[in-house]
Amino acid sequence: EAGVTQFPSHSVIEKGQTVTLRCDPISGHDNLYWYRRVMGKEIKFLLHFVKESKQDESGMPNNRFLAERTGGTYSTLKVQPAELEDSGVYFCASSQGQAKNTIYFGEGSWLTVV
Amino acid sequence: TQLLEQSPQFLSIQEGENLTVYCNSSSVFSSLQWYRQEPGEGPVLLVTVVTGGEVKKLKRLTFQFGDARKDSSLHITAAQPGDTGLYLCAGQDYGQNFVFGPGTRLSVLP
Numbered sequence: 001e002a003g004v005t006q007f008p009s010h011s012v013i014e015k016g017q018t019v020t021l022r023c024d025p026i027s028g029h030d031n032l033y034w035y036r037r038v039m040g041k042e043i044k045f046l047l048h049f050v051k052e053s054k055q056d057e058s059g060m061p062n063n064r065f066l067a068e069r070t071g072g073t074y075s076t077l078k079v080q081p082a083e084l085e086d087s088g089v090y091f092c093a094s095s096q097g098q099a100k101n102t103i104y105f106g107e108g109s110w111l112t113v114v
Numbered sequence: 115t116q117l118l119e120q121s122p123q124f125l126s127i128q129e130g131e132n133l134t135v136y137c138n139s140s141s142v143f144s145s146l147q148w149y150r151q152e153p154g155e156g157p158v159l160l161v162t163v164v165t166g167g168e169v170k171k172l173k174r175l176t177f178q179f180g181d182a183r184k185d186s187s188l189h190i191t192a193a194q195p196g197d198t199g200l201y202l203c204a205g206q207d208y209g210q211n212f213v214f215g216p217g218t219r220l221s222v223l224p
Contacts, residue, residue, distance in 0.1 A: 106156050
């Protein structure tokens with residue numbers, strides 16, 4: 001069974017540019033989460049999809065970030081325009097069913113904004 | 115805002131030694147998970163504890179969830195170089211989202 005996959009694994013962009021990160025959750029997982037870790041900080045929650053609906057987007061830092069999950073399968077996280085402080089690792093995770101179930105993380109998309 | 119603290123932040127020990135890592139919060143969590151993360155990879159789940167006072171063992175690793183479900187500990191017996199990595203605890207709130215601690219970076223020297 002394929003795990004959570006993320007693309008790209010690494011991205012270096014200039015300040016002001018746009019980057020779109022993609023996450024393919026484990027097949028059949030309704031729950032999809034985005035987290036990020038910026039340098040020196042802990043991993044922080046961004047948002048949670050249940051199927052195609054945003055269950056909780058309280059962690060999204062500002063309106064430069066847009067997450068979508070059309071069709072309830074893969075998800076994209078777009079940063080536009082990117083700022084220097086957006087640099088970090090963006091993790092996607094997925095889980096099946098209710099709370100307390102195991103969530104599986106992808107390897108992360110490493111974003112560097114220069 | 116829920117916060118998780120982990121101690122120690124860094125730990126360097128010799129192979130064969132025992133160690134304990136702590137995860138503390140003032141908040142109550144529905145469950146708590148421990149992850150290990152290696153460079154360039156995402157966190158990998160080690161264990162989930164759900165019940166206050168619960169103890170789970172995974173080979174040389176022993177995990178305990180505090181009675182009040184606010185804290186947890188990870189004890190490693192006879193550490194090996196392969197245990198080296200970043201150990202993260204994450205508390206799950208009742209909205210299904212996870213709050214992560216800053217991690218404990220463990221280095222086991224041969």
